[in-house]
Amino acid sequence: GQQLNQSPQSMFIQEGEDVSMNCTSSSIFNTWLWYKQDPGEGPVLLIALYKAGELTSNGRLTAQFGITRKDSFLNISASIPSDVGIYFCAGQREKLTFGTGTRLTIIP
Amino acid sequence: GAGVSQSPSNKVTEKGKDVELRCDPISGHTALYWYRQSLGQGLEFLIYFQGNSAPDKSGLPSDRFSAERTGGSVSTLTIQRTQQEDSAVYLCASSLGAGVSNEQFFGPGTRLTVL
Numbered sequence: 001g002q003q004l005n006q007s008p009q010s011m012f013i014q015e016g017e018d019v020s021m022n023c024t025s026s027s028i029f030n031t032w033l034w035y036k037q038d039p040g041e042g043p044v045l046l047i048a049l050y051k052a053g054e055l056t057s058n059g060r061l062t063a064q065f066g067i068t069r070k071d072s073f074l075n076i077s078a079s080i081p082s083d084v085g086i087y088f089c090a091g092q093r094e095k096l097t098f099g100t101g102t103r104l105t106i107i108p
Numbered sequence: 109g110a111g112v113s114q115s116p117s118n119k120v121t122e123k124g125k126d127v128e129l130r131c132d133p134i135s136g137h138t139a140l141y142w143y144r145q146s147l148g149q150g151l152e153f154l155i156y157f158q159g160n161s162a163p164d165k166s167g168l169p170s171d172r173f174s175a176e177r178t179g180g181s182v183s184t185l186t187i188q189r190t191q192q193e194d195s196a197v198y199l200c201a202s203s204l205g206a207g208v209s210n211e212q213f214f215g216p217g218t219r220l221t222v223l
Contacts, residue, residue, distance in 0.1 A: 003150050042112070042199050042214025043151070050209075088150055095164070096141075096212065098150035 006089055006099030013079055014107050021087060021102040022073040029091030032065050032072040037086045037101075046087075047074070081106055110134075112215035114200050120221045121190055129185045129218045133202030140183050141212060142175055145197040154198075157183065158206045190222045 006023045013019060023032070031050055035043035047058050049065035049072060056063055062075045072089055084106050089099040113132045121127050133140050138159045143151040153167040157177040168174070172190075177183040187194055197219050201212040 003152070006150070041216050042201070044214070045211050048211070090151075094206075095153050095156065095167075096151070097153070098143075100150045101148075 004089055004091055004097055004099040006102055008102060009100070010103040010105065012105045012107055015079060015081060017079055019076040019079055019083070019104060020073060021089075022071060023089030023091075023099045024071045025091055025097075026070070027091070027097075028069040029093060029097075030069070031092040032063070033090040033092060033096070034061075034063050034072070034074045035088045035090060037088065039085075043088055076104075079104075079106060112200055112202050112213055114198075114215040114218050116218060117216065118219045118221075120223065122223050123192060124189055126186065126188045127190055127220065129187075129198050129220070131183045131185070131200030131202075131215060133181065133183070133200070134213055135181075137202035137204055137213075138180065139203040139206050139210065139212075140177055141201045141203075142183070142185050143199045143201065144169075145199055145217070147196070151199060154185070187220075190220075192222050195220055195222045 004023050004025045033048050034046045036046055037043040047056055047063040052069045053067045054065040060077045064073055086101045086103050088101050090096045115130045140157045142154040145151050155175045156164040172188045175185045197217040199217045201214045203210040203212045
């Protein structure tokens with residue numbers, strides 16, 4: 001099935017650094033979502049975006065719904081150890097279409 | 109329970125055998141989804157149930173895959189004559205209703221390994 005292009009595939013950062021990841025699609029979506037998945041768990045919703053151009057924050061997380069409705073980015077500021085995991089974008093029309101994921105690792 | 113539960117958490121089977129994976133959604137959630145997550149990949153939609161409507165089976169990869177939802181609650185995903193490429197984590201999610209404003213809550217998944 002279709003998957004969205006998500007980059008980077010993996011990131012290795014030091015604690016306290018900012019993180020940025022993005023997602024692009026050839027199709028328009030009405031909603032963009034960002035999820036985090038910890039090992040052995042299902043994804044958990046972090047942020048939902050419902051309008052083109054919308055910029056939404058949730059604590060240290062900020063996400064934007066691209067104006068073309070074909071892309072979105074997620075920023076994490078001042079990373080902490082519990083930010084480690086895999087981040088997925090998802091675009092939604094009727095069903096969810098997921099990105100390929102960004103694996104975030106914090107180097108001690 | 110408070111969240112979506114799935115069983116078993118791990119399943120190892122031999123090629124050619126049938127397997128059944130179970131999902132218990134959050135009580136009161138009318139929508140239920142099955143996804144497949146292959147190693148290092150995102151989630152791939154398989155099938156969607158909403159209330160008493162006919163399920164959306166558009167993501168099922170072959171006729172070896174089927175799913176039921178009995179009584180509008182528990183769902184079972186069945187894979188017949190399993191193949192090695194069926195090895196993946198199978199995730200179930202439920203939501204209060206259909207539509208973009210209803211958050212999907214995911215279970216922990218069943219990791220299927222076909223030898």
